[in-house]
Amino acid sequence: MHYPRRKKIRHPSHDYSKGGWYFITLFTRLGVHHFGKIHSEKMHLSPIGVIAEKFWIEILQHAPHVKLDTFVVMPNHLHGILKMQAPEGFQKGITFRSNSFGPQPKGSLQVILGQYKAAVTRYARKNGCLIFDWLPRFDDRIVRSEKDLPRIRRYIRNNPQKWWEKYGASPQ
Numbered sequence: 001m002h003y004p005r006r007k008k009i010r011h012p013s014h015d016y017s018k019g020g021w022y023f024i025t026l027f028t029r030l031g032v033h034h035f036g037k038i039h040s041e042k043m044h045l046s047p048i049g050v051i052a053e054k055f056w057i058e059i060l061q062h063a064p065h066v067k068l069d070t071f072v073v074m075p076n077h078l079h080g081i082l083k084m085q086a087p088e089g090f091q092k093g094i095t096f097r098s099n100s101f102g103p104q105p106k107g108s109l110q111v112i113l114g115q116y117k118a119a120v121t122r123y124a125r126k127n128g129c130l131i132f133d134w135l136p137r138f139d140d141r142i143v144r145s146e147k148d149l150p151r152i153r154r155y156i157r158n159n160p161q162k163w164w165e166k167y168g169a170s171p172q
Contacts, residue, residue, distance in 0.1 A: 021143035
């Protein structure tokens with residue numbers, strides 16, 4: 001039986017060990033609106049949405065080599081910009097590509113986002129939302145130039161106002 005190859009979502013030639021700016025998007029499984037609702041073009045967070053926002057900010061406590069930039073929690077996804085420096089313990093001169101097989105180095109983008117998603121999931125399930133789940137992967141865009149940052153920040157900030165373009169009237 002022939003199965004289509006899965007699309008690689010990390011940039012195959014990018015050395016993630018050197019750090020950089022990343023535009024991240026995390027999605028809930030099946031697009032379920034766990035994090036709240038959009039009303040009057042503003043995001044109103046549910047209790048799990050408040051935790052998703054709180055835990056995003058707490059990334060700084062667990063990964064001192066990361067700086068958080070603009071982010072927004074939406075009903076079924078989160079957009080954020082992270083600036084990463086090479087984490088402590090990455091050996092100079094050894095290239096790390098995130099498409100490589102095996103465990104990911106501590107402090108890598110994949111590990112940080114995996115820990116974040118696991119923390120939100122544990123909280124949700126412990127507090128009665130047994131159906132909460134994320135899509136297993138995440139989208140990242142490597143920000144090639146700091147000139148691109150204002151455009152990406154504007155996209156993130158305007159995401160609640162643009163919700164209607166994708167979903168029509170405010171979803172209930």
